[in-house]
Amino acid sequence: MSFYFVRTPRLVQRLFTKVTWRVEHSNAIYLTFDDGPNPEVTLPLLDLLRENNVQATFFLIGKNAEQYPAIVQRILEDNHSIGFHCNEHVNARKLKPIALLKNFRLPANFPTTKLFRPPYGKLKLWQYNYLKRKFPLIGWTIMPGDFDKNKSFESQLKDLKSAQSGDIVVLHELPHTLELLKAYFQQTEIKMFGKL
Numbered sequence: 001m002s003f004y005f006v007r008t009p010r011l012v013q014r015l016f017t018k019v020t021w022r023v024e025h026s027n028a029i030y031l032t033f034d035d036g037p038n039p040e041v042t043l044p045l046l047d048l049l050r051e052n053n054v055q056a057t058f059f060l061i062g063k064n065a066e067q068y069p070a071i072v073q074r075i076l077e078d079n080h081s082i083g084f085h086c087n088e089h090v091n092a093r094k095l096k097p098i099a100l101l102k103n104f105r106l107p108a109n110f111p112t113t114k115l116f117r118p119p120y121g122k123l124k125l126w127q128y129n130y131l132k133r134k135f136p137l138i139g140w141t142i143m144p145g146d147f148d149k150n151k152s153f154e155s156q157l158k159d160l161k162s163a164q165s166g167d168i169v170v171l172h173e174l175p176h177t178l179e180l181l182k183a184y185f186q187q188t189e190i191k192m193f194g195k196l
């Protein structure tokens with residue numbers, strides 16, 4: 001298991017000022033879902049968001065979006081935001097420049113978007129400098145660790161519930177995340193959710 005912060009430290013936020021870490025002057029919480037679309041999770045996830053009257057942001061993988069255009073369409077019809085999460089889910093630090101540029105190019109049929117989040121949130125400095133001119137880069141303040149098999153459900157839920165006004169929360173399109181979100185919507189007092 002690699003190390004990650006549940007709450008992104010202020011120091012990291014201050015170092016990378018071109019990354020949007022949180023939404024200032026907002027009362028809403030911004031749920032974001034990475035790595036979709038996939039039929040197993042995206043469709044029930046959209047139903048769950050609709051039942052709870054929640055708007056969210058989906059950071060889609062280019063290749064998956066090409067494979068499931070009808071699901072992408074449904075995300076748009078439900079009035080959520082779509083961001084780009086590269087064509088393939090690889091750590092950008094491991095790519096050579098040409099492969100990297102290809103991976104960062106929006107596929108032809110991808111919905112128009114100004115939002116970009118690199119896989120694993122990882123970039124080399126020159127990549128950050130290159131990308132910040134091309135896209136608004138979207139980070140996060142809260143990572144409950146829905147992907148982390150070593151972290152208990154209760155602990156993930158507790159960290160998800162720690163999200164406050166203006167926080168951007170990163171979740172993933174995993175079957176497990178549906179269960180986490182169901183529990184969260186049942187227990188949270190928060191009613192305001194926004195999309196980026």
Ligand SMILES: [Zn+2]
Nearest residue numbers: 034035119120
């Ligand atoms: Zn990802």
